[in-house]
Amino acid sequence: MSYSDNPLTQLPAVDFNFDDLRKRMADFTLKFDAFIEQGRKRVLQERNEFRARLGELNEEQRSKSTQIATLQSSLSNHSNVLAREQAEKNEMHAQISQLESHQATQAATCDRLRSAIAQTQRQIDIKLQAQREYAEKMDGQSRLNGPELNFWETYLGCRIEGSGDESRVRIVFMFPPLKGGGPNNDEREATFELQVPATGSGRYEVVYMKPKLDAVKVEKVVDRLNSTREIGTLLKGMRGLFVDEMK
Numbered sequence: 001m002s003y004s005d006n007p008l009t010q011l012p013a014v015d016f017n018f019d020d021l022r023k024r025m026a027d028f029t030l031k032f033d034a035f036i037e038q039g040r041k042r043v044l045q046e047r048n049e050f051r052a053r054l055g056e057l058n059e060e061q062r063s064k065s066t067q068i069a070t071l072q073s074s075l076s077n078h079s080n081v082l083a084r085e086q087a088e089k090n091e092m093h094a095q096i097s098q099l100e101s102h103q104a105t106q107a108a109t110c111d112r113l114r115s116a117i118a119q120t121q122r123q124i125d126i127k128l129q130a131q132r133e134y135a136e137k138m139d140g141q142s143r144l145n146g147p148e149l150n151f152w153e154t155y156l157g158c159r160i161e162g163s164g165d166e167s168r169v170r171i172v173f174m175f176p177p178l179k180g181g182g183p184n185n186d187e188r189e190a191t192f193e194l195q196v197p198a199t200g201s202g203r204y205e206v207v208y209m210k211p212k213l214d215a216v217k218v219e220k221v222v223d224r225l226n227s228t229r230e231i232g233t234l235l236k237g238m239r240g241l242f243v244d245e246m247k
Contacts, residue, residue: 152235168207169194173239175246190242194234204234213241 153159156173163170175188193208203226206218221237 152232156235156239158235158239163193167196167198169196171235171238173242175242188246190246192238206238211242211245213238213245217241 157175158171158173161170161172162168170191170193173190175190177186177188191208191210192206192213195205195207197203204222206222209218218238218241221234221241224237225231225234
């Protein structure tokens, strides 16, 4: 009996079915490769989708940033507008207060002016009444003084006339010609103008003389007139001064 024929040395016959195993391994490999490929595609797709979403988010962020910047600019402009409007409002209130103060001042000024006008009008009325009374008095006095003035005109060789100004009187003295003066030697004139006061207590004043006289001497004559209120004093004094001047 040979060794190979010995039942102790012979292995049992086992059918491993390698063909089926290889087939199943091949199927598994195909499925695994398909799974890996699908996983890779899914990862690529998800990565692409993530990148696209990330780009959208970045674009959205830029858009939001732009909107935020625009809103901040609008807010700043709005704040500036509000500040400017508040400043204008404050200025308007200040101007209104100034106008109200000016109006109050003007009203007070108008009241003072009305009071001053009324007071001035009363003073004018008083002065007009005094002037009317003085004019009536002077009119009556002139009627009484008419003969006296005629006397002085005749006695002193003068004439009393108007000067073109209601407040002035011109007195003209006539003097004989100079002795030995020749054929064309005519009578000589000397004149002065007297400022008549507006009231009975005012002062007379000599405002014009021809020929020119000494001012101090003229002032003394006028002072005597203001003291005595006698026209004869003035006429005699002025004629005497002209006589001395025209010798």
